[in-house]
């Protein structure tokens with residue numbers, strides 16, 4: 001399971017299965033009579049599938065062949081397991097590793113980590129994770145690296161494959177803390193070392209969530225340096241864009257520049273725009289992504305199937321809207337500042353070095369930092 005790059009078991013959980021003795025069978029598993037959607041975008045086609053071990057070894061008319069287990073998929077769609085590219089199940093899988101809510105929808109690979117990931121954690125971060133998980137009934141949460149987190153997950157028992165990014169938020173919190181300031185060259189070097197260690201442990205790349213503090217305090221140069229540290233491992237830079245409203249196209253340009261300069265592939269989390277008035281910006285952003293001059297490494301984007309609403313944000317996350325520039329420190333600090341009435345003064349200060357265009361009227365959601 002750990003950092004598995006294998007593609008995925010087939011899903012036919014509702015089909016009926018019958019068993020034969022193992023020694024005489026052509027396959028371990030035969031899935032019969034289903035309509036196969038292979039994930040390449042082609043229309044589905046009627047076909048049977050033969051599996052040996054964890055490999056599909058035959059696709060076609062296989063009804064006359066033998067198998068240890070035969071699954072009747074008549075009337076069902078058969079597809080590779082789905083990949084949840086933005087899984088927030090890092091805590092939940094520790095609470096209940098069966099992952100029933102996702103597996104029953106066909107998800108067999110959870111890509112966890114959006115900016116703030118399970119590791120690396122310094123002692124202060126570790127205490128916060130431990131406290132949060134203790135409240136969920138997980139008493140053995142005692143890891144410092146993502147590899148240790150995945151080991152714990154495996155020891156506790158987990159059904160899906162799990163893979164992870166290393167969070168740009170982790171690197172910043174670990175070394176710089178929650179303040180809104182630029183990392184020094186020494187700090188940036190330490191942050192890159194953390195990324196390199198995570199990549200050597202098997203992370204898929206660097207993830208950032210720039211709509212949240214303190215991730216938003218990282219400037220383009222810092223994010224490029226972190227993404228570049230993942231390049232020797234063919235890392236992917238994946239990001240919740242800095243701004244999904246007025247400055248959507250600037251944010252897309254930033255992601256393109258980071259991936260280009262770091263020489264890694266880029267991907268946008270939940271590609272969308274805020275509000276109906278922003279829809280023209282979506283076309284501009286798509287055009288930027290499809291420009292012929294884009295690097296050969298290419299782009300990808302994931303989307304939320306959600307209908308735009310007038311006077312509203314298309315994002316389902318609406319808690320704690322405040323300008324991110326006003327949010328140095330943890331959520332608790334911000335709440336305390338709000339209580340003293342100092343948030344307004346803070347919000348009207350000139351933006352910090354890394355805030356850039358964030359100091360617009362575009363509200364951002366609550367901090368990703370506990």
Ligand SMILES: [Zn+2]
Nearest residue numbers: 114209240269
């Ligand atoms: Zn997000």
